[in-house]
Amino acid sequence: MAEVVLEHVRKVYPQGGHVAIADASFAIGDGERLVLVGPSGCGKSTLLRMIAGLEEITSGTLRIGDRVVNDLAPKDRDIAMVFQSYALYPHMTVAQNMAFALQLRKLPKADIDARVRQAADMLELGALLQRKPGQLSGGQRQRVALGRALVRQPQVFLLDEPLSNLDAKLRAGMRAEIARIHARTGTTMIYVTHDQVEAMTLGQRIVVMKDGVVQQIDTPMSLYRDPANLFVATFLGSPAMNTLQGMLRQDEGPVLNLGDGLRVRLPDARLPAAAMEGEVVAGIRPEHLAVAGGKDAMLTATVETVEPVGNEVFVNLRLGAHPLVARLPPEDPPAEGQPLGLSLRGAEVLFFDPASGKRLVA
Structure with a gap:
């Protein structure tokens, strides 16, 4: 040795x-x-x-x-x-x-x-x-x-x-x-x-x-x-981390503007100072997306395909031009083609500089 x-x-x-x-x-x-x-x-x-x-x-x-x-x-x-x-x-x-x-x-x-x-x-x-x-x-x-x-x-x-x-x-x-x-x-x-x-x-x-x-x-x-x-x-991670690039703004709380009228409301988590008002890439793991309705929904995406793998399902979604994957429990999986409201776990959203790829830390 x-x-x-x-x-x-x-x-x-x-x-x-x-x-x-x-x-x-x-x-x-x-x-x-x-x-x-x-x-x-x-x-x-x-x-x-x-x-x-x-x-x-x-x-x-x-x-x-x-x-x-x-x-x-x-x-x-x-x-x-x-x-x-x-x-x-x-x-x-x-x-x-x-x-x-x-x-x-x-x-x-x-x-x-x-x-x-x-x-x-x-x-x-x-x-x-x-x-x-x-x-x-x-x-x-x-x-x-x-x-x-x-x-x-x-x-x-x-x-x-x-x-x-x-x-x-x-x-x-x-x-x-x-x-x-x-x-x-x-x-x-x-x-x-x-x-x-x-x-x-x-x-x-x-x-x-x-x-x-x-x-x-x-x-x-x-x-x-x-x-x-x-x-x-x-x-690292399977399915891979979801990434959404847009302008971060403060509008009664943090909001990520993706363009074409698409907005994602972000949780009231500690945001990196460098990203408080500017372009960022938000990283969200599939397991940190959860089904939500009404005011609890932070984004609404369209279900494209559902992949059951036994103890969980991978739901492939489309938010405008942006693909997303959610890892959800196997009970009552959503139907393909329907809109699905989702919430984000605040502490788990990561932010990156879109030019360098470097992590932006709170």
Whole structure:
């Protein structure tokens, strides 16, 4: 186990001068499970490959434990990596695949057998050790790939979108499996994903990235409740946060004018001073909209579609040109095409600068 520290790490590709990683400075604690998340092309996998030694660091310092590893080969960094593709040898059995790296290190056979058996028991692969990858399901192959990393007993686990090839049910099961493995081993783990649900459920802390720049680092619920900017706010959460851009005015209380005669009455909550009289983006989570009638309704939108998902329904609405989603209880869902009055929970409305996207704080 080891702490991983990045100090002003940059990655610039010489062809065209593309900046893949602008200036990454943060630490992953010894034994921490940290997730790098962001859309495709944001640099998260590049950053992971730099930690692994598969991409050269243009500038900055990378430490694993008490060693600066900028110039160390991947095999000398004491890391183990699990890729999106299982990368299993098809002609080898499960046991042989898991043991291969240990055999290259010329460990005693008894030690290799013990490590393989221990990892197989942890991953419930004991009955599959003599099968070959072609005889396994996708979830079983991914567990073998995890087992191959486990037997190495590294200081740091690196996982690059390892669940992307699995269906939704298997992904949920494997997320729990990875969390259990981390709890049992206590090994520092860095996990890359583009899936914000995966990030929220797996990360003890999350690094949100966009265009090679770290946007915010915090615990999952702190990011959800207190995003630093509009990108973080809209990227995390399913369904995504609703956004309404307009002019904020005081008219017997705060009102957001959306244009075309559309107005949204806002709750009497503490408003950011910078937004008291000007253009803002208001952010409203779907769960912070509630059905209301009469004077309690702060806006009225038209129901377009209703998506029942069991214990709740997602109601897609239209407020002029503005789409909205409300997360409502499943009882008596509204009918499509009808107007629906909604209220907003005041303390939960967030405000952002429309030019910079920066959060405006009261």
